[in-house]
Amino acid sequence: MIGKRKPATPEMAISEHELNSMTGELEMLHKETFPGVAKMLEEFSANLSHLITKESTGRRGFLAGLGGLAVVGGLTACGSSSKATSPSSASPSASSSVSSAAASKYTGDLKVVALAAALENLAVTAYKGALTMAGQNKLGTVPPAIATFVTTAMGQHADHAQAWNGVLSKANLPTVTGAPLTITAGQVAMLNAATSVPDVAKLALSLENAAAATYTFAAANVSDAGGIMTAATIQPVETMHAAILNFVLGQYPVPLSFIGIDAAVMPSAFTG
Amino acid sequence: MDDRIDEGRFRELLEESDDLQSDAMQTARRDLGRYVEAAQEAREEESLPRSYRMPMAAAAVGALGVAALVAAPSAFAAGASDDVKALQTAAGIENLAVLTYKTALTLDFIGGASANGVVKAFAVKTMQQHTDHAMAFNAAVTKLGGKAQAATDPKYTPIVTAAVPTLKAPLDVVGLAITLEDVAAQTYVADVGLVSTADLRQLFASVAGVESQHRAILLAVQALLKGNAADLIALPPDASKLPAAAGSVGFPSSFYATSMAAPITEGAVA
Numbered sequence A: 001m002i003g004k005r006k007p008a009t010p011e012m013a014i015s016e017h018e019l020n021s022m023t024g025e026l027e028m029l030h031k032e033t034f035p036g037v038a039k040m041l042e043e044f045s046a047n048l049s050h051l052i053t054k055e056s057t058g059r060r061g062f063l064a065g066l067g068g069l070a071v072v073g074g075l076t077a078c079g080s081s082s083k084a085t086s087p088s089s090a091s092p093s094a095s096s097s098v099s100s101a102a103a104s105k106y107t108g109d110l111k112v113v114a115l116a117a118a119l120e121n122l123a124v125t126a127y128k129g130a131l132t133m134a135g136q137n138k139l140g141t142v143p144p145a146i147a148t149f150v151t152t153a154m155g156q157h158a159d160h161a162q163a164w165n166g167v168l169s170k171a172n173l174p175t176v177t178g179a180p181l182t183i184t185a186g187q188v189a190m191l192n193a194a195t196s197v198p199d200v201a202k203l204a205l206s207l208e209n210a211a212a213a214t215y216t217f218a219a220a221n222v223s224d225a226g227g228i229m230t231a232a233t234i235q236p237v238e239t240m241h242a243a244i245l246n247f248v249l250g251q252y253p254v255p256l257s258f259i260g261i262d263a264a265v266m267p268s269a270f271t272g
Numbered sequence B: 001m002d003d004r005i006d007e008g009r010f011r012e013l014l015e016e017s018d019d020l021q022s023d024a025m026q027t028a029r030r031d032l033g034r035y036v037e038a039a040q041e042a043r044e045e046e047s048l049p050r051s052y053r054m055p056m057a058a059a060a061v062g063a064l065g066v067a068a069l070v071a072a073p074s075a076f077a078a079g080a081s082d083d084v085k086a087l088q089t090a091a092g093i094e095n096l097a098v099l100t101y102k103t104a105l106t107l108d109f110i111g112g113a114s115a116n117g118v119v120k121a122f123a124v125k126t127m128q129q130h131t132d133h134a135m136a137f138n139a140a141v142t143k144l145g146g147k148a149q150a151a152t153d154p155k156y157t158p159i160v161t162a163a164v165p166t167l168k169a170p171l172d173v174v175g176l177a178i179t180l181e182d183v184a185a186q187t188y189v190a191d192v193g194l195v196s197t198a199d200l201r202q203l204f205a206s207v208a209g210v211e212s213q214h215r216a217i218l219l220a221v222q223a224l225l226k227g228n229a230a231d232l233i234a235l236p237p238d239a240s241k242l243p244a245a246a247g248s249v250g251f252p253s254s255f256y257a258t259s260m261a262a263p264i265t266e267g268a269v270a
Helices: A016-052 A058-069 A108-135 A144-170 A184-193 A197-221 A225-248 B007-046 B050-064 B073-078 B080-104 B117-143 B157-166 B170-192 B198-226
Strands: none
Touching: A108 A144, A108 A184, A108 A197, A108 A225, A144 A197, A144 A225, A184 A197, A197 A225, A197 B198, A225 B170, A225 B198, B080 B117, B080 B157, B080 B170, B080 B198, B117 B198, B157 B170, B170 B198
């Protein structure tokens, strides 16, 4: 990790111009790939629309039965929510982001969609909180490459959340605007406790690994073809985030030959 | 080149990675084994009178834990031959990746005395990971009654062969590797949507995520080399000196593309 080497003299703050320029390039790339994903999501929405009026199938029963698996990969060992007061304005709501009346409507594949949206919102919130803390000088000097990483990864997670929420909207279900997950309080507590860039990087790495594992799981366990492909196209992006974070932390960047599902956040962790 | 990484520490990291790797390989073998069992049962089930089919399908579901098979056992069996083709094509891509890294490591600036230690170690480790992928894909092919793909991908092999004499500097190798990793990742992302079982979807997704990680690191390395900052290719890097763009160059898009995906028949063998 970074702390193993003596930090260099603080230098270089990322300029607004640099950020704007890079954001423009990324938006261009994003526009090249998003139409294909949007098409998949349209089809996904069409295929899922019947779910809100029909009883669950065997597949959805299977997904509902995953409750015992809970969350692994260290995410449950994040401490209590007693310190869950946000260091910034970025703290996600773990309980009020969807109406309780709508909660029961997230079933089967749509529960996985809602889980994915919540997980993406949590990632956005973590990165946003990190930027806020950096602005408050709570993390020490933030190297420009780290600032760029955070800004870019946050934007990509927002894209993912928007994509998943688009499916919920088209299924006439409320979008998930917060992070109603059993892991949220612990993650927020970890963010609040962070005092350095490596602290935040470790938290981000944990979230990215969990997201990658969750999408690997989803690719296998969602029944709709559009949903499968959406998970499949997002999963590599999360693993790429993880590789760069590993590199920055001084850890081997590609430690495994296969991305497992042990760190997956299971549908039962969604509390909305 | 100035390789900041301490050799002992790097060995430690590789050993930690190997421990994790061992666990992951066990999981992959288990998943593949379950997939193969279910596929074989589905094939046997297809040869039975229709009235006997559902109990066999239920057995396959029990082995896999995949309820989707209940809904479409015949579709599962019908997809088995395409599954074999996809696995063979994937093995061919992996074989080519192994050959490419092996060739690159014979070059002094990648595997010799003048090489950056981190780049060299990355090439060695990545070659091993591609070997693992090829073995996994071919093991599944063989158990399903198909012929293991021992050759390299027919479309990209001539491209690599033509490129080898032109590899004069690390940037040349990195560029070639980025292309191969991207083709592999895109192919496996596409395969997730083409194969017939949940376990096979999981296998392709799990490998796609690793190839995209290789690409992410190579993109970062490429950017540093292009920026004459090879000294920053170190573990850990001096984060304070990394150019701002290094923080985002490794993941250029929010969604992984599939436009360069190889069709499942590209590396299929009868």
